[in-house]
Amino acid sequence: MKFPRKLVIAVAALCLFLLVLVAVVVALMRVGSGDGGDAMSFGDRVAAIGMVSLLACAIASLALNEAYRRYVRASLRLAEETGTLVAHGGARVGDYAAPELQKLGQAVNQLLAVRDALENDVAERVREARASLEEERSRLAALMAELNQSIVVCNLDGRVLLYNQRAQQELCSGSGGQGGELLGLGRSIYPLFDHSLIAHALERLQQRAGGASNGHAVQFVTATRSGRLLLAHMSPVLAGEPDEAITGFVLILDDITAANERDARRDALIQTLTEGGRGPLGNIRAAAETLADVDDMPAEQRERFLGVIRDEARALSSHLEEAAAAFSADLRARWPLEEMLGAELVAAAARRIAEHCGLAVKLDNVDESLWLRIDSFGLLQVLTFLSTRLLDEYQIREVRLALSLDGKLAQLDLIWSGTLMNNETAMEWEVASMNTSGEATPLSVREVVERCNGEVWFQRERVSHRAYFRILLPSAEARQEAPRGSVPARQGSRPEFYDFDLFSWSASAHELDDRPLGELAYTVFDTETTGLLPSDGDEIIQIGATRIVNRRLLRNECFDQLVDPQRQLSRESIAIHGITPDLLDGQPTIDSVLPAFHAFCADTVLLGHNAAFDMRFLQLKEEHLGLRFDQPVLDTLLLSAVLHPNQESHRLEAIAERLGVSVIGRHTALGDAMVTGEIFLKMLPLLAAMGIRTLREAREASERTYHARIKY
């Protein structure tokens, strides 16, 4: 750019100079030839010509330079500025001196403004769409979590795309989630369900999908390995138009073990009632009819027949009593009782009594920690009904409520003072149908209380002039909120029980090596050990692992196990991991933990920080246990060295800080595994920017780094 600009200026100046020179020469010639005598000498003329020419040239080139600055360079600047603004957006081109360029600049600014507006619009729509998608997903996840049934969604390969907490509890119970049966995103469902069973059901689905009854579900009953009986309801997941092919299936599972047992019990009961009654009844009837028919029976004979009738009738009665007791236990079990915090019931009762009767309600001692298993609505009706009667009959102004624990039973008291009431009235109220303002129910106080497996009575304290109705209720254990055998989901985080992107997966179709890193399933793991030298007998004392599926760290699918190393712990190692010998007492040995871990990381890429160290411990056990950890291994330490070869430290903390990952629970195996997983996820885009996208590329880059040569 520079060279042609100078050339242009030089050529222009030269032309100008020649032009001026010719003009001045011609002018002076004319002056000279006009009057002959007093004309200038030739030399003076030449000097004058030169002077004037130079002056003219100087003025001309100044003008030219100014014109160049104003128009040519300013245009170029405008072009550059426009180029930058097109790339970045937001800003506008500056002011230009030349009015023409000013106009051009304004036009550019208008275009930029229109472009920015469009861009914002698109971005806004994308944001809205994403937010609503996220909201829908959260809603779905919340719904799934609330469902009483187990739900598992799989693709045609049997890989799990979605499951709910209930499914995890039901399908993994008995094995503690760490045995052979594992339910997890991207995992195969076939360790849990027989392959041929699912294949058969899918075949039936496909047949139906082909026929007129499109989209119908099929049912089958299966037993889990832990002996539970499940009723499975399988429906297809169809691809969109045009072919509507089946791309996966939804399994809705009902644990019918309990229902089956209850049914079986009821059947047995009915059978004992009918068939068990026939024998004794037959004996009674035969004896009675014989007695009736025969008038001339000797007294002794007669007594024998009467004895038969008495014995059999008695046996039949007790038989009936037993059956009735068993049956009513079943009936009661079916009454929907809910678990409720006692204090909540008392608070609700206070509100309701105040609202319905206008009485002042005060709370005496209320045990805040007490859980009840009750029909809460029924009990509220009871308390309101009794308060209303007290108000109507005795015009009391105030009632008190108290709740306390006595042994295993909760005492709920409705207390009032000042008025003496007799037992007969109390009894009457207890058995009468409750009928309070606007609410009539055929049930009595006593029936509701009995339904809650409780008792109710009236009591007086003459000394204190207090009287109360006491309702005795069985207390319930505090509700278990946390799911069994899993790490509770963090508050506010998106639940990780589903991943529909797995629909596009087909593990068999790709060789792992050429699959993109983001598409692979990883087991991120870490171990704590008795020391650094596995070959000198150091042993694993803890294995922690979590999974990454589709770029998501699955905090709900963890492996966290202490291991009895069957040797002493050194003081130095305790200082690092904080695991003391008493914590390892009674823990399983590596012989049972490692097979469980092997199952946990099946079909995944192993990922660790300084994984070579941990792998060494695993590999030393392989032969003894008959296992092979032969899956691909990636190491965040090596990948860090690939990304930042000039950094001093590739320790976990240092990398975490560089990549902006907060470190919690360091030096527990699971905590370190989580941090490692988060670091790896942050590394993925950085690696991609370096052209490292597939497993093969990541492994080859790792191998090239210096650290790869360190041997433990």
Add this chain to the structure above:
Amino acid sequence: MSKKVLIADDEPNIVISLEFLLRREGFEVLVAVDGEEALNKARAERPQLVLLDVMMPKMNGFDVCQALRADPEMAGMRILMLTAKGRDTEVSKGLGLGADAYVTKPFSTKDLVAQVRQLLGV
């Protein structure tokens, strides 16, 4: 000569009535309290009719019935099965195994006696 009837039932409270009723009808009555005894007595005494309870110790009524029907020497013996189980399937099984009649408890004594008389042709 009076007809011989064998009552095979392990419950004395029904045997007492059956025995009384049948003796009153003029039959000679034998009693067995389990399946094995029933089979032995049937073989030894050759009663014309056996009242056979299904639920008995040692050998149940079905097996006794089957064993009796397998012996051609006792082809003419009538078998009336008694049971506290009233399922259709059991009635069919009893008749299928060769019982002549099947009565479910509780039964009317009159009807039973009538049925016994009919089976014995008296």
